[in-house]
Amino acid sequence: MREYSLDGLMSSDSAQAVPGADGAQAGQPPDETSADLALRATRYLRTRFRERVTIGDLSEHLAYSPSHLTRVFTSVVGTSPMDYLAAWRLHEAKHLLVTHRLGVAETCHEVGYTSVGTFSRRFLRDVGTQPGALRRIADRIAERTLPAVSLLVPAARRIRIRLDIPEEKRRALGPAPYQWVGTFPRPVPSGLPMSGTLRRHIDEVELPVVPGVPWILATIFPDGADVHEQLAPTSPPRRAAACP
Numbered sequence: 001m002r003e004y005s006l007d008g009l010m011s012s013d014s015a016q017a018v019p020g021a022d023g024a025q026a027g028q029p030p031d032e033t034s035a036d037l038a039l040r041a042t043r044y045l046r047t048r049f050r051e052r053v054t055i056g057d058l059s060e061h062l063a064y065s066p067s068h069l070t071r072v073f074t075s076v077v078g079t080s081p082m083d084y085l086a087a088w089r090l091h092e093a094k095h096l097l098v099t100h101r102l103g104v105a106e107t108c109h110e111v112g113y114t115s116v117g118t119f120s121r122r123f124l125r126d127v128g129t130q131p132g133a134l135r136r137i138a139d140r141i142a143e144r145t146l147p148a149v150s151l152l153v154p155a156a157r158r159i160r161i162r163l164d165i166p167e168e169k170r171r172a173l174g175p176a177p178y179q180w181v182g183t184f185p186r187p188v189p190s191g192l193p194m195s196g197t198l199r200r201h202i203d204e205v206e207l208p209v210v211p212g213v214p215w216i217l218a219t220i221f222p223d224g225a226d227v228h229e230q231l232a233p234t235s236p237p238r239r240a241a242a243c244p
Helices: 032-047 055-062 066-077 081-098 104-110 116-127 131-141 167-173 227-231
Strands: 149-151 157-161 178-184 195-200 205-209 215-221 239-242
Touching: 032 055, 032 066, 032 081, 055 066, 055 081, 066 081, 081 104, 081 116, 081 131, 081 227, 104 116, 104 131, 116 131, 131 227, 157 215, 178 205, 195 205
Parallel strands: none
Antiparallel strands: 149 195, 157 205, 178 195, 178 215, 215 239
C-alpha cells in the first residue's frame, strides 16, 4: 500500500506498492534526493501560499528547471506543484471561514486570490459548497451529533477497507471516533469524493471502485471532535493509498 504523510510525501513505513485501479503501478518509495526536493517544495508553497507563486518562482528558489521539478514533485507527491498549492489554499480558506469566522472577501485575499468570483467558483468546485455556505453549515450542525452516512455510486466492483490503527492510538481516540473514508482521482483531498463513508467507530467499510478514481483517502477524528475540526481540520488527511 502506498502511504503519504502529512506533507504529501511517502512515509518511511509504507508497505510495498500495489497496482492502481486504472492498472498503473503505484511506484516505489522515492529516493532521498527526490523526497528532499519535494519536501522543500511543499514547505516553500505552504509559506508562500498568500502570494502569486508560479512554477518559475518555485524552480528559481530551488535551483531546478521547471520541467524537472514538476516531474519529481509529481512522482513523489502524486500531484503537480501548482495543484498542490491550489489545494493548500482551499484548505487554509476552510480554516479561516469556519474557525476564524472571516468573511468570504477577506478569506479570498488571505489565501492569495485577487478575485472573489474566481475564489468562490474554485471553492465550490473543489469543496462542494459555496464558501459562505460552509460557515452556515458549521453553525447549523455544530450542536448535533453527525450520523453515519455513505456517498455511494454504482460500480462494477467494490473494495473492503480496514484501517490499521495501533491499540495505543485507538484508546486515545475515545470510544466512538469519526472515521472518514473516500475515493478520489488524486492523492489529495481536492474535490468531492466519488464514493465515501462516515462512520462512528473504526470499522471495516466497503466502497465502490470507480474507474479513473484510484486513490483512497482516510482520516479519523477523536470522539467528541467538534464540527469545526471536521469541516476545517487543522491538519489535512494523513493517508492516501492506491486501490488494488
